[in-house]
Amino acid sequence: MDLQIFIAFFIILRLRKKFKTKTAFPQWEKILLGLMFVCIALFTVQASFNFLKPLSGWIANGVVAVVLGIIYLNDEFSSERPTMFAVLPLILVSFVEDVFKLISISFYNKIHYFFEAASFFAFIWMIALLIINNKQRKALIKEQSKTHEEEQKNKFMASMKAQLEIQVAERTAELTSQKETLEEALTELKTTQAQLIQSEKLASLGELTAGIAHEIQNPLNFINNFSEVNTELIEEMKEAIAKGDSEEVLAIAADIAANEQKINHHGKRADSIVKGMLQHSRNSNGIKEPTDINKLADEYLRLAYHGLRAKDKSFNAAMKTDFDRYIPPINVIPQDIGRVILNLITNAFYAASQPSALPDNTVAANHKTPTVWVTTALIPPTEDEGTLVSLTVRDNGPGIPANIMDKIFQPFFTTKPTGQGTGLGLSMSYDIITKGHGGQLTVHTSEGTGTEFTILLPA
Amino acid sequence: MKILVVDDERDIQTLFEQRFRKEIKDKSLEFVFAFSGEDALIYLNQHEHEAVLILSDINMPGMSGLELLGHIKQKYHKPPPMVMMITAYGDAENFNMAKQLGADDFLTKPVDFTLLKEKFKLIY
Known part of the structure; x- marks a missing residue:
């Protein structure tokens, strides 16, 4: 029995199976199939005709050489080379053995133990190498399956990622549209706020108008009166001239001149009141200028008082002022601070004329005269702050109930009946003082006694 | 006849002196002026029974004309002088x-x- 035939046969079988030569390499399939038949033929010959054994052995050697050559020379079968190296020693030993047999069978018989041993080692070598190869192959398969798994995983992740990206895009589009809607709403709100601020200004202008009318009435009365007096004086002057009393003429002329000055003075006074009114209604130019806070407070106190008086003839309240004469001019936006003062004073008059929270039969309730105090003071610098100017507006109204104290500076909060207050007065005042001037606006109240608002401004 | 005029507008003095200069000249009328309710009371305390007539504005800072009127008619001066009230509000x-x-x-x-x-x- 020749080992070469078996080995050749199995290697061919393996090649055909492993590389699917039937479909992948049809040109090799023919050759391999042919070689296989040769192997079978040799096998049959060897089994049947003993005398043909040496010849068939040589043909088998040839077949093996061809098979190994095919593996060695063709790259497509390179993965089968380890198998080739596994069988090669055994093949070589057989080959050398056959050569020796051919040359001298007697010499071969002498050393055939050596060949048996070599065959044995070659066989061991083949088995060991095949096992190792097999192991390596399995490891390779494992590795491949692992790689494959990873590829699958990666593919899965990629598809998940794509899905996520689609979702993110959808959400982003949703959010963008929401953002746009919100931005539109914000713009609308800002416009509305601007309109409300304007209407609050107009409302306070309405409060002022009556006061302004009263304030203008006084200088106008003087202008009319003095001009009437001058008409009379001119008549008298004519008489004096007719009499030739030049001393009297000069005296009358001096009076007329003095009266003209008065007329001029009161004309200017009315003018400045109108200008103040225009300034109040105009949009604030936002320019700070040195301002006499006492004068500003006094002006707006009068305007507020007369405004309320004109609106409600039965309104009567006492005003008490205590101005610190040593306050230097401070840098403020006069229209804005004027608006705050007007707002606080109007509120104070409104509160002071509210019915007392005390029971009607108490002495305090019966003897309360609605009163508003306006006080200014210069506060010396401390470690934390520089010199401050304080302006306090106090009333003896019913006070602010504790449950609404934290709401009074909120926009649109009002205790007045619907339509009578915009609810923007205090919130606007708060913004003007804190944001516009870096000052503070605080409130102290005690129910039944009154309320006190204090503006603190840096001097 | 002495008349006390009470008004916080100082120019009222010039105006009255001009308007009544003939009467002042022939001394049929004599005017004194106070520019607040408080000043008026001080004057009345110092010159009791001199002023026969008091002309007072109602809306003044500090003591109002009505408070002054109350003081004159209820607490001081017997018999009290005549008081005429002047106001911008005819309410x-x-x-x-x-x-x-x-x-x-x-x-x-x-x-x-x-x-x-x-x-x-x-x-x-």
Whole structure:
């Protein structure tokens, strides 16, 4: 029995199976199939005709050489080379053995133990190498399956990622549209706020108008009166001239001149009141200028008082002022601070004329005269702050109930009946003082006694 | 006849002195001026019974004309002088309050000096 035939046969079988030569390499399939038949033929010959054994052995050697050559020379079968190296020693030993047999069978018989041993080692070598190869192959398969798994995983992740990206895009589009809607709403709100601020200004202008009318009435009365007096004086002057009393003429002329000055003075006074009114209604130019806070407070106190008086003839309240004469001019936006003062004073008059929270039969309730105090003071610098100017507006109204104290500076909060207050007065005042001037606006109240608002401004 | 005029507008003095210069010249009328309710009371305390007639504005800073009227008619001066109230607001409440406190007359601004002169004539 020749080992070469078996080995050749199995290697061919393996090649055909492993590389699917039937479909992948049809040109090799023919050759391999042919070689296989040769192997079978040799096998049959060897089994049947003993005398043909040496010849068939040589043909088998040839077949093996061809098979190994095919593996060695063709790259497509390179993965089968380890198998080739596994069988090669055994093949070589057989080959050398056959050569020796051919040359001298007697010499071969002498050393055939050596060949048996070599065959044995070659066989061991083949088995060991095949096992190792097999192991390596399995490891390779494992590795491949692992790689494959990873590829699958990666593919899965990629598809998940794509899905996520689609979702993110959808959400982003949703959010963008929401953002746009919100931005539109914000713009609308800002416009509305601007309109409300304007209407609050107009409302306070309405409060002022009556006061302004009263304030203008006084200088106008003087202008009319003095001009009437001058008409009379001119008549008298004519008489004096007719009499030739030049001393009297000069005296009358001096009076007329003095009266003209008065007329001029009161004309200017009315003018400045109108200008103040225009300034109040105009949009604030936002320019700070040195301002006499006492004068500003006094002006707006009068305007507020007369405004309320004109609106409600039965309104009567006492005003008490205590101005610190040593306050230097401070840098403020006069229209804005004027608006705050007007707002606080109007509120104070409104509160002071509210019915007392005390029971009607108490002495305090019966003897309360609605009163508003306006006080200014210069506060010396401390470690934390520089010199401050304080302006306090106090009333003896019913006070602010504790449950609404934290709401009074909120926009649109009002205790007045619907339509009578915009609810923007205090919130606007708060913004003007804190944001516009870096000052503070605080409130102290005690129910039944009154309320006190204090503006603190840096001097 | 001595008349005390109480008003926080200082130019009222010039105006009255011009308007009544003939009467002042022939000394049929004599005017004194106070620019607040408090000043008026101080003057009245110092010169008791000198002023026969008091002309007072109602709306003044500090003591109002009505408070002054109350002081004059209820607490001081027996017999008290005549008091005429002048106000820019011809409202019923002020009028009633003034009458209730004993005001002898009630005028509204702007003052009609011809009318005022006639009223003075009736008194002296």
